Amino acid sequence: MAARLAAKKPGVDDARRLTGPEKAAVILLALGEDHTSLWQALDEDEIKEISQAMASLGSVQASVVEELMVEFVSGMSGAGSLMGSYDQTQRLLAAFMPSERVEALMEEIRGPAGRTMWDKLGNVNEAVLANYLKNEYPQTVAVVLSKVKSEHASRVLTALPEDFALECVQRMLRMEPVQREILDKIEQTLRTEFMSNLARTSKRDSHEAMAEIFNSFDRQTEARFLGALEERNREAAERIRALMFVFEDLGKLDPGGIQTLLRAVEKDQLALALKGSSETLRELFFSNMSERASKIMREDMEAMGPVRLKDVDSAQMTMVQAAKDLAAKGEIMLVGQGGDDELIY
Structure with a gap:
């Protein structure tokens, strides 16, 4: 019945008409299953209230989602109070x-x-x-x-x-x-x-958490949100941008790191990712392959013809995630955009 009611509800086209729980529901829906850790900062009553709002939300226009996401990021940047904390979790457990x-x-x-x-x-x-x-x-x-x-x-x-x-x-x-x-x-x-x-x-800065969320966006969504946030809070946008690890940062890997990453990525994903990369980064990866392997890879890329941007984005995100997984295991070392001294272990 809730699904039928939600289907009949007109689309939301004005963020100002949404209640607090409805705004929270939009944010959590937009972030999806990869960021369910945000729910940990809520108590049972809040979870119930937001869940009810989510179930009856109906369709929400993209402009409203964008406005609320920028508002959410700006709020985090100002006080960090939306992300929850170890102290909040500890107080809940102590109950x-x-x-x-x-x-x-x-x-x-x-x-x-x-x-x-x-x-x-x-x-x-x-x-x-x-x-x-x-x-x-x-x-x-x-x-x-x-x-x-x-x-x-x-x-x-x-x-x-x-x-x-x-x-x-x-x-x-x-x-x-x-x-x-x-x-x-x-x-x-x-x-x-x-x-x-x-x-x-070792508590994480809210900008680090948001940089990870932005890393999960496709290229167009990332640019849209960063641009909108920059208009409201340039400092927050710059900090998030500096903390993000993006595909082009793979060019800072040492030869051993690149070769380890090459072994961890499927060849079709690699070809698709390099198809949309800069010439410099492409040549860097080719230089760490055998002559035969690089020749086959170039031929595969030429045979692809035109490819969709969203497919390239997806392949590049797969490579970035593979690099992060290898770094977490200590098999490679990543250097972020914050400078050559800043290492992510």
Whole structure:
């Protein structure tokens, strides 16, 4: 019945006529299933109210959606209050869970991924971990580095002051089996002193979250929203643009990164993506293929003939997402638009 009523409702052509829940419903519908995390900031009554508004919304004109999205981004930029936070989540959980369970759960959410403390440490950036460990006793550092993966331990040692790192290496060479109670004490210290501080300082800026949303737009929608936002809030638009990782940024990958990405992307998607790329980026990818493979790829692209812009956008977004997935696994390193010093791990 709700579907029949929604079908009869006239199209929404004026954002000013919408209620708060209806505006929220439009935003959440526009963002779709990829950004359902926004619902986590709502309590049960709010979810129910917005869901009811969504079910009976009817059709909404594109101009209204655009106006509300720009209003949403501007509101986030001003106060960040629309995205929810760890504190809000913690308060909601505390209403029905024991405080110690809430603390443990929030640590899991905030901290790096991993089931054990050593798994978590393996996912902490080596510079961050080294900055903490350089103030610890060399014997403690030796124990910690002996418990994480060897490749990660090597990167941490490189980031430590050289004399201190050599002392830690000597301790590791002479190390005997560590008593369980000492290991437990080190784990507890890491959890309370390091991981909790890391969690408190790792909350995401609202512009970072919005940059990810904008990255998911097709090229025309992205340009439209950024242009409209620029008219209202130039600073916010510039920050979002700087944080976005776009297809052309793949040109900043090193040769090893490009070759890793080439192995991860289907050949038809690669051809379609390169068909719409700049000549410079296209040649960069060809130069990292064998002569035979690049020749076949060029022939495949020529045989395509004209292609639709939305298909090219989709293929390029697939490559960008593949690059992000590889970066998250530590297989490649991405350099964003913010400058050559700014690394995304």
